[in-house]
Amino acid sequence: MSSLSLFQRIVIRCGLTSCRSMEKQPVRIMVTGQIGYALVPMIARGVMLGSDQPVFLHLLDIPPAAEVLNGVKMELIDAAFPLLKGVVATTNVEEACVGVNIAIMVGGFPRKEGTERKDVLSKNVSIYRTQASALEQYAAANCKVLVVANPANTNALILKEFSPAIPAKNITCLTRLDHNRALGWIAQRLNIHVSDVKNVIIWGNHSSTQYPDANHATVITQAGEKSVKELIADDKWLHDEFISFVQQLGAAIIKSRKLSSALSAASAACDHIHDWVLGTPKGTWTSMGVYSDGSYGVPPGLIYSFPVTCNKGEWSIACASMSFHELEWMRQRRSSLKRRLWLILALTDLYWC
Numbered sequence: 001m002s003s004l005s006l007f008q009r010i011v012i013r014c015g016l017t018s019c020r021s022m023e024k025q026p027v028r029i030m031v032t033g034q035i036g037y038a039l040v041p042m043i044a045r046g047v048m049l050g051s052d053q054p055v056f057l058h059l060l061d062i063p064p065a066a067e068v069l070n071g072v073k074m075e076l077i078d079a080a081f082p083l084l085k086g087v088v089a090t091t092n093v094e095e096a097c098v099g100v101n102i103a104i105m106v107g108g109f110p111r112k113e114g115t116e117r118k119d120v121l122s123k124n125v126s127i128y129r130t131q132a133s134a135l136e137q138y139a140a141a142n143c144k145v146l147v148v149a150n151p152a153n154t155n156a157l158i159l160k161e162f163s164p165a166i167p168a169k170n171i172t173c174l175t176r177l178d179h180n181r182a183l184g185w186i187a188q189r190l191n192i193h194v195s196d197v198k199n200v201i202i203w204g205n206h207s208s209t210q211y212p213d214a215n216h217a218t219v220i221t222q223a224g225e226k227s228v229k230e231l232i233a234d235d236k237w238l239h240d241e242f243i244s245f246v247q248q249l250g251a252a253i254i255k256s257r258k259l260s261s262a263l264s265a266a267s268a269a270c271d272h273i274h275d276w277v278l279g280t281p282k283g284t285w286t287s288m289g290v291y292s293d294g295s296y297g298v299p300p301g302l303i304y305s306f307p308v309t310c311n312k313g314e315w316s317i318a319c320a321s322m323s324f325h326e327l328e329w330m331r332q333r334r335s336s337l338k339r340r341l342w343l344i345l346a347l348t349d350l351y352w353c
């Protein structure tokens with residue numbers, strides 16, 4: 001403090017951190033693809049890292065989309081976002097990765113109506129191998145990676161396998177959209193506000209095999225915290241309709257919009273990074289696809305969605321006691337997951353041989 005001028009000390013005391021000399025250093029965020037052009041304005045407005053955190057955007061797309069990408073860059077300048085300190089828009093993956101602190105990997109092909117997310121595996125997996133090595137070589141040390149493009153868990157696993165220098169704990173995939181969907185539809189069912197519901201869990205993959213779990217979820221009521229199970233008082237709905245409804249929401253949106261979810265996906269990507277970097281609120285967990293350390297009997301090394309809490313930029317798997325339904329679902333999924341992990345790695349090796 002003593003080396004600061006009187007003016008700077010007054011600024012700190014008064015909390016006037018908008019003073020130019022006191023501003024935080026910009027965080028460099030790479031975004032590949034655009035998710036329907038919804039994500040970058042949210043980041044530039046401070047939704048992801050807070051209203052006092054300047055950002056520098058690195059946008060990557062493929063050469064046929066270069067003109068569109070340049071248009072997005074012009075719009076970002078036109079929007080005059082106070083937090084946006086610069087934009088690199090490029091079709092060169094190495095250039096895009098230089099010095100990035102956070103990488104949000106959305107670029108890839110979406111599924112079409114009537115197909116599953118795994119149907120885009122062959123197209124998207126190859127993209128992730130190339131981008132893994134560019135990130136490993138050019139990104140900032142300790143870069144945090146969020147994979148959004150489908151199949152999200154598999155793409156994140158490929159990225160992890162092909163960038164061994166990036167710590168495995170820094171590579172995650174998005175299941176926050178499913179988590180938010182579960183919160184939102186429980187709130188609809190109970191006719192309450194979504195911010196009063198917490199602690200749902202998404203187990204497994206961002207696919208129709210996921211297990212949306214409301215067994216530990218609670219609601220803040222005027223009479224204190226109550227369990228969702230108790231308030232809904234309809235086990236059949238919770239263990240049946242709710243689960244298949246959340247599992248199928250992505251497909252329902254594609255059917256209605258004729259496009260993948262964009263607004264909700266962008267918002268969920270902001271929530272994921274926000275909580276990872278700035279922490280989950282006390283007593284609350286979120287769902288993130290992270291590498292398994294063997295917790296809950298999930299094979300180590302898989303990228304799997306667990307309940308996690310975050311503190312000081314690190315996630316840890318939360319301890320939720322398991323219900324009969326969860327245990328049964330886990331038992332059935334465990335052996336099929338092991339088989340899939342080996343199959344994916346074998347196919348990837350064959351592809352690149």
Ligand SMILES: NC(=O)c1ccc[n+]([C@@H]2O[C@H](COP(=O)([O-])OP(=O)(O)OC[C@H]3O[C@@H](n4cnc5c(N)ncnc54)[C@H](O)[C@@H]3O)[C@@H](O)[C@H]2O)c1
Pocket residue numbers: 032033034035036060061062065106107108109110111120124127147148149150151152174175177178206259260261262265
């Ligand atoms: N995990 C989730 O919750 C979630 C939610 C929504 C969408 N998605 C997935 O995100 C992906 C993108 O969806 P969309 O609706 O934006 O698709 P889109 O087709 O509208 O856009 C994809 C963009 O990625 C770009 N792209 C393709 N290959 C690239 C590469 N190698 N490098 C950089 N950019 C590349 C394309 O040019 C395009 O701009 C899809 O795989 C979709 O399934 C996931």
Ligand SMILES: O=C(O)C[C@H](O)C(=O)O
Pocket residue numbers: 110111117150177249250251253254260261265
């Ligand atoms: O379902 C999709 O293919 C898009 C996305 O993963 C979603 O869940 O909305």
